[in-house]
Structures are given as C-alpha cells and as structure tokens.
Amino acid sequence: MIAGCAGQQSAAPPPVEEPSTSAMTTHPDTSEAAPSSADAPATESTPSIDDTAPNTSNCVAAELSVSLGAVQGAAGSTALPIEFSNTGNRTCTLDGYPGVSYVSSPGGTQVGQAAVRSGSEANPVVLAPGASAESLVKATVVQNYSTDTCEPSSVSGLDVYSPNTAKVVYLAYPTTGCRTTDPSITQLEVQPVRSE
Structure with a gap:
C-alpha cells in the first residue's frame, strides 16, 4: 500500500x-x-x-451458550445474570452489551421497551474454549409504577442477543413487565459483559 x-x-x-x-x-x-x-x-x-x-475475532452465536444464572432479589429490583459460555473450539472475544427484552412467549412479541444500557464502560472479554462471561440485567419491580403508566402485562421470559450477533436466544423467566413504551419507564437495565 x-x-x-x-x-x-x-x-x-x-x-x-x-x-x-x-x-x-x-x-x-x-x-x-x-x-x-x-x-x-x-x-x-x-x-x-x-x-x-x-484469536481476536468476535464470538459468533453458533459457539455461544446463553443461560440465566442465579437470580437475586434486591430492594425494588431483581438481578438477572446472563451467562455466555464459549462452546466452540477457538478463542474468541465478547465486547459490548447484549440486547435484552421481555417477550410474551417463546418467539412471541416484545413487551414494553428493551433494556437500557448502564454500568461501567464496556471492555473486550477474551473467552478461551469452555470459559464464560456475564452481563448483569437489572429488572425493576414494575408494581412500583402506577398501573396507568406501566400498563402491567405478563411476560414469559427474555429474548437475548449476544453482543455483535443477530441470533436471539429465549430464556424462560415468568414475571410482570410494563407494556407501555413510555421512555420514562425503565423496566430493564443491562450492563456490559465482563469476565466471571
């Protein structure tokens, strides 16, 4: 050149x-x-x-296993750890935030707004075969919002997109979400992936 x-x-x-x-x-x-x-x-x-x-390229959906870790309750919210495990035979990188949203059923429609990004700055996480990374999702107890504002709706789980991928993975998590798309309502917050 x-x-x-x-x-x-x-x-x-x-x-x-x-x-x-x-x-x-x-x-x-x-x-x-x-x-x-x-x-x-x-x-x-x-x-x-x-x-x-x-060794430096992004992990692709086919070599990632996505699962829901141990759920932990907190005042006014619930911590949902989303775990990403490298099931491939090469080292790859996860970088950024996963896409997360409530859905009415497996393959169903999205309920309310998707998770907004929060937490510290995202840093690349290098995953060797068999290694895992985690992204913490904070789910607000939507009963704290007024019924008129929230428009409570039953959800069956979460749709999760791994960082830099376009394939969705469904994780069962029955709960109640807000059907409204009012930007003042934050029902889900997601942090960047980090090493476990």
Missing part, C-alpha cells in the same frame, strides 16, 4: 544494494511492520493474518 514507496527507495541506491541479500532483509521487515510493502509476497503476510484472526 503506502509502504510500497519505502520499497522503491531501498531499490534506488547504487547496484551494491541490488543483490538478493537486500531483498531478503526487506521481507522480514515488511512482515513485522504494520504497513507491509507492496513488493512483499502475499504468501508471507496472508498466513500470519489468518493465524491470528481466530
């Missing part, structure tokens, strides 16, 4: 620098530097990219 200019400068000096030995020293330098030379063989840089990609 731009570094190709650097390759031309090394070829410009007198014939003393033209032997194959100077080309040999050029290849290791370009394979180690971030901007590789356009003259460097593609067969040298491509394997290094392919070898490292599996």
Whole structure:
C-alpha cells in the first residue's frame, strides 16, 4: 500500500544494494511492520493474518451458550445474570452489551421497551474454549409504577442477543413487565459483559 514507496527507495541506491541479500532483509521487515510493502509476497503476510484472526475475532452465536444464572432479589429490583459460555473450539472475544427484552412467549412479541444500557464502560472479554462471561440485567419491580403508566402485562421470559450477533436466544423467566413504551419507564437495565 503506502509502504510500497519505502520499497522503491531501498531499490534506488547504487547496484551494491541490488543483490538478493537486500531483498531478503526487506521481507522480514515488511512482515513485522504494520504497513507491509507492496513488493512483499502475499504468501508471507496472508498466513500470519489468518493465524491470528481466530484469536481476536468476535464470538459468533453458533459457539455461544446463553443461560440465566442465579437470580437475586434486591430492594425494588431483581438481578438477572446472563451467562455466555464459549462452546466452540477457538478463542474468541465478547465486547459490548447484549440486547435484552421481555417477550410474551417463546418467539412471541416484545413487551414494553428493551433494556437500557448502564454500568461501567464496556471492555473486550477474551473467552478461551469452555470459559464464560456475564452481563448483569437489572429488572425493576414494575408494581412500583402506577398501573396507568406501566400498563402491567405478563411476560414469559427474555429474548437475548449476544453482543455483535443477530441470533436471539429465549430464556424462560415468568414475571410482570410494563407494556407501555413510555421512555420514562425503565423496566430493564443491562450492563456490559465482563469476565466471571
């Protein structure tokens, strides 16, 4: 790419620098530097990219198991730990917030607003095969809201989207949610994934 200019400068000096030995020293330098030379063989840089990609790429839905951990009650709310386990055979990364919402039934319609993001800044979590990460969801006791404002409605569970995926996972959790979409009503809050 731009570094190709650097390759031309090394070829410009007198014939003393033209032997194959100077080309040999050029290849290791370009394979180690971030901007590789356009003259460097593609067969040298491509394997290094392919070898490292599996360890740094995002976890995909097919290699994640999503489950609901031990529910804990608190004053005015309930803590719902959503656990993500790497069931694949490679190391991958979870980064950000899962999407969480109440649903009327498995595969049913969403009830009220989806979870709003809260908590500290999101940081990437590297998951080796068999390792797990967790995102804490805070479910407000909606009975604390007025009936007219909340419009209470029975829900059967949660629809969960793992960070950076588009596949939904249903988790059974019968409770009561607010059918209203009034932005002043916060029935669910979700924190970023973190190491367990």
